[in-house]
Amino acid sequence: MSNVPLLTLSTNNASIPQIAFGTGTAWYRGNNESDINQTLVDSIKAALQMGYRHLDAAEVYGTEKDVGEAIKQYLTESKEQRSSLFVTTKVFVGLGNVQKAADDSLKRLQLDYVDLYLVHAPFSLKEKFGVTLKEVWQHMEQLLQSGKVKNIGVSNFRLQDVEELLSFAKVKPCVNQIEFHPYVNAQSKELLEYCKKNKILIASYAPLASIIYHKDGPVDPIIEELAKKYGKSHVHILLKWNMSKGNVVITTSSKPDRLKSYLTVGDEDFKLTDDDIRKIDEAGAKLYFRKYWTEEMGGKTSH
Numbered sequence: 001m002s003n004v005p006l007l008t009l010s011t012n013n014a015s016i017p018q019i020a021f022g023t024g025t026a027w028y029r030g031n032n033e034s035d036i037n038q039t040l041v042d043s044i045k046a047a048l049q050m051g052y053r054h055l056d057a058a059e060v061y062g063t064e065k066d067v068g069e070a071i072k073q074y075l076t077e078s079k080e081q082r083s084s085l086f087v088t089t090k091v092f093v094g095l096g097n098v099q100k101a102a103d104d105s106l107k108r109l110q111l112d113y114v115d116l117y118l119v120h121a122p123f124s125l126k127e128k129f130g131v132t133l134k135e136v137w138q139h140m141e142q143l144l145q146s147g148k149v150k151n152i153g154v155s156n157f158r159l160q161d162v163e164e165l166l167s168f169a170k171v172k173p174c175v176n177q178i179e180f181h182p183y184v185n186a187q188s189k190e191l192l193e194y195c196k197k198n199k200i201l202i203a204s205y206a207p208l209a210s211i212i213y214h215k216d217g218p219v220d221p222i223i224e225e226l227a228k229k230y231g232k233s234h235v236h237i238l239l240k241w242n243m244s245k246g247n248v249v250i251t252t253s254s255k256p257d258r259l260k261s262y263l264t265v266g267d268e269d270f271k272l273t274d275d276d277i278r279k280i281d282e283a284g285a286k287l288y289f290r291k292y293w294t295e296e297m298g299g300k301t302s303h
Contacts, residue, residue: 004051005266007248009174010199011144011151014115016175017054017086018243019266021047021259022205022250029062037066043254044070048078048085050260056177056205056250057109058090058120059101064108072110087111088203090155090177092120096129098139102148117149118177121156123296133161134168141171153177153200158297159191166198173200179292180204180247181238182219182284192245203248208238209291210284218286222279230270239265240272241280 006015021044029037040063044055048070057067067087075082087109094101102117119140125131140152153175154165166172176195180188180202195202210219211234226237235258242249243265253259264270290297 003266004053004263005243007201007246009116009151009201010172011174014151015086016116016201016248017052018248019052019239019263020054020056020086020088020203020248020250021052022056022252023063023067024056024058024061024205024252026252026254036069037063039254040066041070041073043252043259045074046256047259048074050256051263052259053084054086054088054248056088056203057105058092058118059094059105060090060092060120064089064105068108068110082111086115088116088118088177089114090118090120095119095125095136096131098136099143102143106148113147114149116151116153116175117143118153118155118175119157119173121296122154122158122161123156133164137165137169141169144171151175155203156292156296159194162191162194162198162200172198175201175203175248177203177205177248177250179206179209179290180242181207181209182241182280183210183214183217183287183289185281186285187288196246201248202246203250204242205250206291207242207249207251208235210289211235211238213291214287214289217289219280219283222283226272226276226280229276232270233261235262236265236270237272237280240270241277244272244277 005018007018009016055067057064089105091098091101119136122133125133143149144152151174153173155177157176223234223237227234239249251262
């Protein structure tokens with residue numbers, strides 16, 4: 001069994017595994033009425049058998065049924081308790097009726113509760129869903145009180161969005177899940193500092209975007225240098241850089257050998273020095289590239 005590091009959430013001091021198996025991106029279907037994707041179910045079960053304990057889903061991915069089926073099968077076969085797993089999902093399409101959206105997600109997941117429930121994005125809430133952020137968050141707080149969700153947080157929130165939320169929130173979000181890799185690090189500085197000050201943990205999606213979607217960028221030579229230095233892959237270096245900043249990382253694969261190798265990033269005997277991290281930071285600051293929500297996050301990426 002892998003020893004994935006645990007971080008602590010501010011809501012109720014709950015533990016959150018620092019490495020998560022994600023069910024978006026390559027798995028994205030956008031239709032929760034689709035038949036079960038057996039490949040995804042098998043990949044999730046394989047991940048759980050290897051030692052993954054944190055699963056990241058979302059209403060809009062269309063994969064909650066698959067996650068639920070995989071969890072059900074795994075718990076039945078392994079005899080483990082539901083409490084051994086940490087399940088995150090997000091509400092977006094259902095922001096106009098958060099209570100119903102949560103119930104629908106729980107039904108698809110075949111769960112009585114989720115460990116973390118996130119507002120997937122703050123953009124155009126009034127125009128798209130007829131609600132304000134304050135109204136949405138009040139419903140999130142009610143869900144927390146009901147026990148259907150154990151912790152509440154946000155995703156894709158900019159600095160101004162978090163500031164607005166904290167101006168009226170009775171319960172602060174314990175997580176802000178954002179796109180985070182070396183090419184958005186410099187642009188995210190104020191947001192990261194504000195979240196840290198308010199004990200809001202950063203969860204990173206697309207942590208490998210710099211080498212998947214923007215190859216031959218200024219970070220690549222540094223990653224290559226460090227990979228040789230430590231005898232690790234480029235993926236290991238990028239994930240370790242992210243985790244070294246105290247972030248949860250969300251990654252995925254349908255290949256068991258890759259999934260297994262990702263877990264070793266959490267090994268205590270593998271550390272990057274402050275100088276290593278500085279080199280990656282400085283190289284990343286030479287380019288701004290964002291894969292998702294580019295327009296909403298403000299500004300074009302540089303190429």
